[in-house]
Every structure is written in structure tokens, then in C-alpha cells.
Ligand SMILES: *[C@@H]1O[C@H](CO)[C@@H](O)[C@H](O)[C@H]1NC(C)=O
Ligand SMILES: *[C@@H]1O[C@H](CO)[C@@H](O)[C@H](O)[C@H]1NC(C)=O
Ligand SMILES: *[C@@H]1O[C@H](CO)[C@@H](O)[C@H](O)[C@H]1NC(C)=O
Ligand SMILES: *[C@@H]1O[C@H](CO)[C@@H](O)[C@H](O)[C@H]1NC(C)=O
């Protein structure tokens with residue numbers, strides 16, 4: 126009995142020992158990694174040499190990795206009839222090995238595929254070129270992995286040795302550096318990579334669409350926050366909008382209503398700060414919208430359906446950005462009470478909060494507000510050099526959401542102004 130107990134204890138100690146060997150190798154590997162990442166400045170001994178010679182580095186890492194795998198297998202074998210605690214730790218070592226392998230893979234992908242040296246990870250973005258984004262992303266990923274790894278090592282070995290502290294410090298430094306170079310917006314991307322082209326950019330946590338060409342008289346760095354193109358079969362009306370099909374074309378308008386109403390879509394900017402908005406909207410005059418003609422609603426209240434058309438505002442309380450006005454009229458009628466305020470001879474009053482920040486078109490023969498095929502009475506309405514875009518520049522920057530509302534002050538069967546397209550950029 127006593128003898129068996131003793132054997133068991135010895136056996137357990139051996140297994141434990143083997144576990145510590147594994148942890149030891151892991152520590153060496155991490156030390157190597159620490160050396161690699163540190164690079165440049167205070168590099169010393171082997172790690173400095175390794176940074177300079179990536180062939181040598183690869184060979185060393187492969188060797189350590191193989192040893193680690195071997196140890197891992199041995200622990201696996203010893204797992205038979207072992208304590209659950211050890212089994213759990215063995216699992217954790219397995220996971221850690223995988224994590225570490227992935228981290229190493231990523232480093233080599235960056236260093237080999239793009240010829241970025243590992244110390245570039247710490248010197249990210251000092252120069253403007255297309256490797257910067259990738260470096261930044263790798264830096265962030267690596268910082269995250271290292272942080273997680275230190276947590277795991279601490280949990281397994283319950284010790285705070287120097288290597289763990291070092292690697293934790295490196296992770297913190299990497300995080301600090303990459304967060305001071307936070308890429309949130311297309312403007313950030315343009316600043317880092319001036320030669321970036323229009324298209325989608327993967328920021329890791331989300332994908333954004335950037336217009337890097339000239340828009341609204343301003344070159345590049347525009348982040349798209351709203352986009353609907355109902356001629357594209359994969360696009361659907363936003364929640365709260367009703368789908369119309371008119372003449373084979375799809376539109377989004379107000380839901381059923383027997384009176385004045387607005388339907389709204391909000392576009393959040395994910396913390397992007399902006400002071401410029403550039404956008405466009407195309408709509409359709411269904412039945413008989415009549416611009417600012419006062420029928421039921423207070424036309425001076427930005428929260429009411431002050432227009433037959435589309436209202437674009439930012440934030441809460443709403444601040445006016447642009448108003449797209451629709452009228453069914455194609456010539457001056459009834460003394461101009463139903464016509465565009467920009468048509469000569471009209472007698473409409475524009476709400477003071479709108480001022481000159483509006484577009485207006487009439488009729489249903491061609492899309493509204495595209496600046497094309499304007500009627501003779503609409504010459505002044507279609508004179509903006511920005512058309513079909515609207516452009517606003519504010520004195521102070523904001524992170525407000527942008528809201529688009531389709532509004533009319535009469536029942537659906539009398540009037541609606543559904544939209545077929547919108548596209549809004551900020552910077
Ligand atoms: C890197 O190390 C390998 C193996 O020791 C060696 O063959 C190679 O010449 C070294 N390369 C450089 C650039 O020092
Ligand atoms: C490394 O790059 C290769 C090819 O570009 C890719 O298949 C692989 O998934 C990458 N590995 C990691 C860990 O990113
Ligand atoms: C891009 O930047 C990296 C790191 O900053 C640098 O090593 C590389 O030479 C640069 N490439 C070009 C084409 O400027
Ligand atoms: C952190 O480590 C745990 C345990 O190994 C793993 O399940 C998790 O996916 C890791 N998280 C990240 C972000 O790497």
C-alpha cells in the first residue's frame with residue numbers, strides 16, 4: 126500500500142516535471158519572440174542576430190517549435206490516469222502552442238511576403254506606403270495575442286517571471302503604438318496611404334467603403350455611411366420603409382398613412398468625427414407632392430413633416446443638413462403655391478432652418494434631384510456645380526448620426542416621395 130502510494134507520488138512528480146519542461150520551452154520561445162519584436166534599439170545577443178537574419182530565425186523557431194510539439198506529445202501520453210488538473214493544464218499548453226504557432230506564422234507572413242522587417246512592427250507608419258496598413262493590423266493582432274498569451278501563461282504556471290513581464294510590457298507597448306495610429310475612417314487611411322484608391326477597406330473589426338477620388342470638390346478620404354441603390358437587386362428598403370415598384374423600378378417610401386408622416390433611417394458613424402458631408406439622393410414624385418405648400422403640418426418645425434420630400438439632418442435635436450423637395454408641378458400653377466421655391470414665379474416660403482440648403486425638382490418623368498433633364502422653370506434649381514451631390518461643411522466637427530427621412534403632409538394616396546438611391550459620405 127505504502128509503496129504504491131509512493132510510486133504514484135513519484136509518477137505525479139515526474140509528470141509535473143515534464144509539464145514544467147514544457148512551460149520552460151514555451152518561455153524560451155516567448156523570450157525569442159520578445160527578442161524578435163523588440164528588434165532595433167536595445168537588441169542583444171542571440172535575438173539581435175536573429176532579427177538581422179530571418180533564415181536563421183526561421184530555423185531556430187522551427188527547432189524550438191518541434192521540441193515543443195514533442196514535449197506536448199509526451200505530456201499527452203502521460204495524461205493517461207492522471208489528475209484532472211494536469212489534464213486541464215495539458216489542454217491549455219496545447220492551445221497555447223497553437224496560438225504561438227499562429228503568431229509566428231503571422232510574423233513570417235508579414236516579414237516574408239511584404240519584405241517588412243520585424244522591427245517595422247514597432248516603427249509602423251513612419252513612411253507613407255501600402256505596407257503600413259498591414260503592419261498596423263499585424264501589430265494590433267500581435268499585441269492582442271501576446272496579451273492573451275501572458276494571461277494564459279500566468280494562469281497555467283501561476284508565476285510572474287521576468288519573461289512573462291517582459292512580453293506583457295511589449296504587448297502593452299504594441300497596443301499603445303497601434304492605438305495612437307488608430308485607423309477608423311477613410312481619412313485616416315488616406316493620411317497613412319495617400320495613394321489609396323476607392324473601394325472597400327478591411328479594418329479588422331469592420332469593412333468600410335472609401336471614396337478616394339474627388340467628391341464635392343474635395344479630394345479623397347470620404348467614408349461612406351449610407352448607401353442604397355434599388356436598381357441593385359441585392360439592396361432592400363431600410364426598416365420602416367415601404368417598397369414600391371413603379372414602371373419596373375424599385376423605390377422606398379412611407380408606410381401606409383392617411384395623413385402627415387415621416388419614415389426615418391439613421392446612419393451611425395462608429396465614432397468617426399466629421400465636419401463635411403457629401404451625398405446624393407434620387408427620388409420620385411408619386412401622385413401630387415407640393416413642396417412646402419402648407420396643408421396640415423407646421424412647415425417651420427424640423428421634427429414635423431415640413432416638406433414633401435427628403436430631409437437629411439444630423440444628431441438629436443435634429444440639425445438641418447439638406448432638404449430634397451418634390452413637387453408634381455412642371456409649370457407655374459395656382460399662382461405658384463405648389464412650385465419649387467427656386468422656380469421663378471413661385472410663392473412658397475422656405476423654412477428658415479433650410480435656407481438655401483435644398484434641391485427641388487418637379488414632375489415624374491425623370492428622377493428627382495439628379496440635376497439632369499431639369500425643366501425650363503427649374504434652371505435656377507439645377508445650377509449648383511455639385512449636382513447631383515449636395516455638400517455641407519460645418520465649423521465644428523461632430524460624431525453625430527445622420528438621419529434621412531421621407532416626409533409628406535398628406536395621405537399616401539395623395540402624395541409620397543419614395544427614393545430609389547441615396548449615398549452619403551462624411552469626412
Ligand atoms: C543567415 O544564417 C544562415 C545560417 O546560419 C547563413 O547561411 C546565412 O548566410 C545568414 N545570412 C546572412 C544575411 O547573414
Ligand atoms: C500566411 O499567408 C498565406 C498566403 O498568403 C495564407 O494562406 C496564410 O493563411 C497566412 N497565415 C496567417 C497565419 O496569416
Ligand atoms: C514601405 O515602408 C516600409 C516600412 O516603413 C519600408 O521598409 C519600405 O522600403 C517602404 N517601401 C517603399 C516602396 O517605400
Ligand atoms: C485567448 O486564449 C484562450 C485560451 O487559450 C482562447 O480560447 C482564446 O481564443 C484566445 N483569445 C484570443 C483573442 O486570442
Ligand SMILES: *[C@@H]1O[C@H](CO)[C@@H](O)[C@H](O)[C@H]1NC(C)=O
Nearest residue numbers: 272273274275276277279280
Ligand atoms: C485566467 O484566469 C482568470 C481566473 O480564472 C480568468 O478570469 C481569465 O480570463 C484567465 N485568462 C485567460 C487569458 O484565459
Ligand SMILES: *[C@@H]1O[C@H](CO)[C@@H](O)[C@H](O)[C@H]1NC(C)=O
Nearest residue numbers: 278279280281282283284285
Ligand atoms: C496562484 O497563487 C496564489 C498564491 O500562492 C493563490 O492564491 C492562487 O489561487 C493561485 N492561482 C492559481 C490559478 O493557481
Ligand SMILES: *[C@@H]1O[C@H](CO)[C@@H](O)[C@H](O)[C@H]1NC(C)=O
Nearest residue numbers: 352353354356357358359360
Ligand atoms: C450590388 O450591391 C452589392 C452589395 O452592396 C455589391 O457588392 C454589388 O457589387 C452591387 N452590384 C452592382 C452591379 O453594383
